[in-house]
Amino acid sequence: MDYFLSEEQLMIRDIARQIAEEKIIPQRAKFDEKEEFPSEIMEVIAQADLFRLFIPEEYEGLGKGSLDLTVAIEELSRACLGVATSYAAVALGTYPILLYGSEEQKRRYLPDIASGKRLVAFALTEPTAGSDAGGIQTTARLEGDEYVLNGTKQWITNAGVADIYTVIALTDKSKGARGASAFIVEKGTKGFSFGKKERKMGIRASITSELIFEDCRIPKENIIGREGMGFIVAMKTLDNSRVGVGAQGVGVAQGAFEEAMKFARQRRQFGQPITSFQAIQHMLADMATQIEAARALVYSVARYIDSGARDISKESAMAKLFATDVAMRVTVDAVQIMGGSGYMREYPVEKMMRDAKILQIYEGTNQIQRNVIAQALIKEASRGR
Ligand code: COS
Numbered sequence: 001m002d003y004f005l006s007e008e009q010l011m012i013r014d015i016a017r018q019i020a021e022e023k024i025i026p027q028r029a030k031f032d033e034k035e036e037f038p039s040e041i042m043e044v045i046a047q048a049d050l051f052r053l054f055i056p057e058e059y060e061g062l063g064k065g066s067l068d069l070t071v072a073i074e075e076l077s078r079a080c081l082g083v084a085t086s087y088a089a090v091a092l093g094t095y096p097i098l099l100y101g102s103e104e105q106k107r108r109y110l111p112d113i114a115s116g117k118r119l120v121a122f123a124l125t126e127p128t129a130g131s132d133a134g135g136i137q138t139t140a141r142l143e144g145d146e147y148v149l150n151g152t153k154q155w156i157t158n159a160g161v162a163d164i165y166t167v168i169a170l171t172d173k174s175k176g177a178r179g180a181s182a183f184i185v186e187k188g189t190k191g192f193s194f195g196k197k198e199r200k201m202g203i204r205a206s207i208t209s210e211l212i213f214e215d216c217r218i219p220k221e222n223i224i225g226r227e228g229m230g231f232i233v234a235m236k237t238l239d240n241s242r243v244g245v246g247a248q249g250v251g252v253a254q255g256a257f258e259e260a261m262k263f264a265r266q267r268r269q270f271g272q273p274i275t276s277f278q279a280i281q282h283m284l285a286d287m288a289t290q291i292e293a294a295r296a297l298v299y300s301v302a303r304y305i306d307s308g309a310r311d312i313s314k315e316s317a318m319a320k321l322f323a324t325d326v327a328m329r330v331t332v333d334a335v336q337i338m339g340g341s342g343y344m345r346e347y348p349v350e351k352m353m354r355d356a357k358i359l360q361i362y363e364g365t366n367q368i369q370r371n372v373i374a375q376a377l378i379k380e381a382s383r384g385r
Contacts, residue, residue: 001292003299009071012064015048016075028080031205032351037161038083038205045076045087046116054091054098059110065306066240070247070298077251078258081355082205084251086119088244089157089206092363093120095237096166096182100225105184109164121162123153123211124234131368133168133234134177138213140169145220147171147183149213152195157362159209160194163187167211168234171227180230184222191216202354238363239313242320243305245363246298249323249356253291256334256352260284263338263347274337283337287330294323314376321369324359331356 005013023044031038045051053068055061062068069091076084094113097105112118129135138151149169156165165185172179185192195210225233261284264275274280301319305312331353335342342349360366 001296003295005067005071008064009068012050012053012068013071013075016050016072017078019044019048019050020075020079024076024079024083028083028205028348029345029351031080031082032202033204033345035199035204037207038086039161041083042086042116042119050087051090051116052114054094055110055114056098056106059106059114061110061114065302066243067299067302067306069244070302073244073247074251074254074295074298077248078255080205081248081252081352081358082203084248085157085203085206085358086161088241088248089122090120090162091244092237092241093122093158093162093164093166095240096122096224096233097184099236099240100182100229100233101184102221104221105224109184113164118163119158119161120164120166121156121158121211122237123156123159123165123167125155126152127154131365134180134231136168136170136180138167138169139173140171140181140183142171142220143217146217147220147223149183149185149191149216149218151213153211153213155198155208155362156211157206157208159207159211160197161207165192165211166224166237167213168230169213171230175228177231178228180234181227182224182230182233183218184224185213185216185218189216189218201357202351203358235313239316240305242316242363242369243298243301243312245359246294246301246316246319246323249320249325249327249359250291250295250298252352252356252359253287253294253323253327253330256331256349256356257284257287257291259347259349259352260287260334260337260342263341267338267341280337283333287333290326290330294326298323311376314373317364317369317372317376320359320363321366321373324356325366327356327359 052062053064057063140147167183171181191214193212198208267274298319301315334349
């Protein structure tokens with residue numbers, strides 16, 4: 001389908017595709033096997049200016065929109081979801097600064113993020129707060145000119161490799177979610193360390209670890225927005241980033257479909273290529289249809305965000321929900337079409353299937369997306385829309 005992407009968007013797609021084909025695909029099995037963070041790929045992505053896409057021009061970015069980022073994420077995900085996660089998590093971690101940061105914070109941090117010199121991580125989840133994001137326990141106590149952070153963040157993408165962390169912590173425990181605030185914490189700050197590195201089912205090219213804050217003192221200017229705004233900062237951040245998770249779903253599904261199609265055209269059984277069997281044809285038709293529907297929704301939502309729409313929770317959640325459920329179904333079916341070969345590590349689809357599972361879980365489970373969508377629908381209905 002032609003989505004009428006601009007010349008620039010087509011160029012972004014071509015650049016990301018070239019990186020994917022020349023640099024990522026030849027190494028993705030190694031990253032997966034060794035659970036290795038792809039530092040050199042991040043450098044290539046930086047040199048190609050892909051980190052500049054989501055940074056405004058006045059801070060040395062390219063000032064591009066959600067659709068431009070979507071196109072880049074999709075292409076990287078088509079090759080390796082682990083690499084794409086490491087890239088997209090930088091945008092996720094940057095949204096709090098982009099959306100609510102002060103001019104001083106933007107000047108201080110965004111140029112280095114744009115150049116790829118400093119990677120970013122977003123830290124909301126804790127051992128006791130996953131879907132219930134308001135249930136965080138990490139505290140930030142104001143003492144003179146400093147906030148003192150204490151607590152543990154869990155399952156943080158880019159932990160350790162990132163230099164800048166946007167962290168949600170409670171400044172007023174008695175107020176629950178309304179007592180949360182957002183902060184910028186730099187790697188190397190005393191009292192800030194990293195816990196165990198997780199061993200994951202998939203996206204093994206991305207790093208996931210704990211963040212540990214023990215009397216970690218940061219300047220009080222590192223608060224993002226005002227005290228009490230942390231939950232809203234987190235929710236708005238996720239509203240903006242979830243469409244990108246949808247793009248990851250479209251990308252990995254497309255990659256798996258292409259592998260299954262290539263295999264099916266060559267594989268012969270009962271004296272003919274398996275593409276001549278209706279059982280396989282119907283699976284391929286369903287996969288392609290679902291991918292196209294997911295892409296159409298993800299691109300539409302990205303365009304809606306780029307139009308300046310303010311309330312994007314429902315649409316972004318729909319894109320994430322639909323496209324990531326498609327990714328799971330399509331990657332499972334790709335393994336099925338390839339049969340025994342699909343199950344073997346020699347082919348990439350078993351990795352794609354393991355990788356895809358996280359998309360239904362992170363940045364809000366797909367059950368949470370349904371809650372977000374339903375709440376918005378009920379609100380709209382009560383307003384008579
Ligand atoms: N934009 C603006 N405001 C929002 C918002 C959004 N997207 N979502 C919630 N709010 C506001 C609500 O309007 C409410 O404001 P008031 O206190 O003024 O009424 C406040 O935030 C609390 O909202 P709510 O009562 O809906 O919060 P809940 O604790 O019930 O939880 C969910 C809301 C479940 C949607 C939230 O906790 C969530 O998104 N969880 C998943 C977290 C997640 O994605 N984790 C992944 C980790 S990051 S990789």
